Amino acid sequence: MADTEEKDLKTMRRRVELVANHIIPVPPSSGRYSIGFCNASMNDSYHRIHGEVPMHEAVWKPACDELGKEFTDIIYEKAEGEAIARITINRPERRNAFRPHTIKELIRAFNDARDDSSVGVIILTGKGTKAFCSGGDQALRSADGYADYENFGRLNVLDLQVQIRRLPKPVIAMVAGYAVGGGHVLHMVCDLTIAADNATFGQTGPKVLFSLSLSLKTYTFT
Structure with a gap:
């Protein structure tokens, strides 16, 4: 034993x-x-x-769409030989809040990235580390809507949200700082969100008596 x-x-x-x-x-x-x-x-x-994954940093080159107009509210770039497009909301002085002109430029950039066969994935981010996007620029809001220097009162943000959801290419949100209000919705309609340690997410709707049920209906896409 x-x-x-x-x-x-x-x-x-x-x-x-x-x-x-x-x-x-x-x-x-x-x-x-x-x-x-x-x-x-x-x-x-x-x-x-x-397989082998390149370890070198991407080389970003300024990009433009078929209109050839210079972007002012966003930075549109493509990584050389990497099949990546990057769209940056470039209004850090306003916590990257968008105005009608910003939305129009975002739509232009997403259209170009969608139609460019060399682009396989799209990154959406905000300039700086304090905010990804803080929603609509309230300084421009009046009884006639969000009127900017072009006196264009329609924000068109819902058109942008639908466009992102229907893109046949993955859209990745890179969030640092605040993503609130309309900025919070922007990251939600992307396919994936990569959040920095200081990322802060929130909705302002309930604070201004915006109906939650209306919000859910508005941002439900098929």
Whole structure:
């Protein structure tokens, strides 16, 4: 009986040693672990599934649409050889709040990215780290709507939201800082949101007695 117990104990110890030897920690700076007799990096499994991933930074080039007009409220760029388009709301002094002209430029940029066969994915973000987008610019709001320097009172933000939802290419929102009101809806209609540590999300509707049910009906797309 004692011989059997001793044999079982030896077997158990041998198995524990084998398991312990599978993972041998090495200095953290190397970013690698010794697994059995094979040295493998933490990225090996990703590379095995997805293939080689470029580690260099993307080179961004200014882009324009078929109209050729210069963008003022947004920055439109494409990464050289990476199949990525990036649209940045460029009104940091207004927490990247949009006005009618901003919406028109966003629609133009999304149209171009959609039709460009070299673009596979679109990034939507805001200039700076304080805000992704704070919704409509309330400084321009009057009884006639959001009138900007073009005296154009229609905001057209619903058209932009529908456009993003119906795009045949994935749209990724990169959010740093505030994404509130209409800016909160913008990130929600994107396919994916990547949020920074300081990202703050919220809706202002309830504070101004905007009906939640109306909001849900407005932002439901098929």
